[in-house]
Amino acid sequence: MANRVLPLDDFDHRLLGLLQRDASATLATLGDAIGLSPSAVQRRIARYRRHGLLRQVAVLDPAAFPATTLAAVLVTMERDTLRLHTAFRARMRAAPEVQQCYAIAGEWDYLVLLAAGSVTHYRQVAERLFVDEGNVKRYETRMVFDVVKHGLELPTGASPRRRARRSGPA
Amino acid sequence: MANRVLPLDDFDHRLLGLLQRDASATLATLGDAIGLSPSAVQRRIARYRRHGLLRQVAVLDPAAFPATTLAAVLVTMERDTLRLHTAFRARMRAAPEVQQCYAIAGEWDYLVLLAAGSVTHYRQVAERLFVDEGNVKRYETRMVFDVVKHGLELPTGASPRRRARRSGPA
């Protein structure tokens, strides 16, 4: 279903930028913002969806859920076999407490962001995900004290205004 | 505008769980899933919005943007003054390339997730955010090789099915 790169023009870039910030805007509003008719906007968004480029979700304000325990976990695997890594990744994707999981460069193999309902809940989850399944060599938990910024926006190429070119003064 | 804790019942928990996964579902669909009329669902969602509890966004598939460079950056500040930290946080919130920023426990002060359009772009941003402003003592970049999981879901208390109580067998 998810196809190859799917060519995107400047309208797409700006539209995706807007949608990443507010997906509840109407097609007319979006169209006005980028200079396109509502229908054209609708057709483009439908195409994004068809290609699996977007999904619409609600993002909750963490501050509104004081009990929520967030943690960043650095993980190193026992051995570097594809089999082990595949299993680990599947486990991460399956666990509802795992918000994000990244394979990273350097001394650690993975960075995992966990969201649990309490510190107790976090410990149970970490035990289950990183200890019980004997694939993890070592993991370090960094508890999150404060969420300074919270989002998943990707640079689309031209989000808010045209990116300035670094040359002489205009 | 964002108020105090705003009491949430079990309908809310389940509704928020659904919305976090798919905010494009119709009110009727959501209502069927949790056993409430479309009107009731609509009122509750309106209340969430009014209290700043949620925002609806489109999440892009990082795999569809091969040029995108993701990086996890660990940061330690020069000195532990409130003034410095406040300035740093404001900078993180203002920078469009900063997806997320967390204050964390341990040897590092912050974990920053950056999304740039290219490696070159990343280096420019890191230079600007962590070097030019002389508040950062040290920072380490962990480039992201692969996005295993991608989301911001918080546990609401009863998302898909009732969370099982850890006691004897049923």
Added chain:
DNA sequence: TATGAAATTCCCTAAAC
């Protein structure tokens, strides 16, 4: 106070151009 059902309005969607 919050619900469900009905009425209204608005928006999304699918044409035709």
Added chain:
DNA sequence: GTTTAGGGAATTTCATA
């Protein structure tokens, strides 16, 4: 790509427990 027409969904109103 835009304009038009139709169906559907979001929103408001209202009676009610």
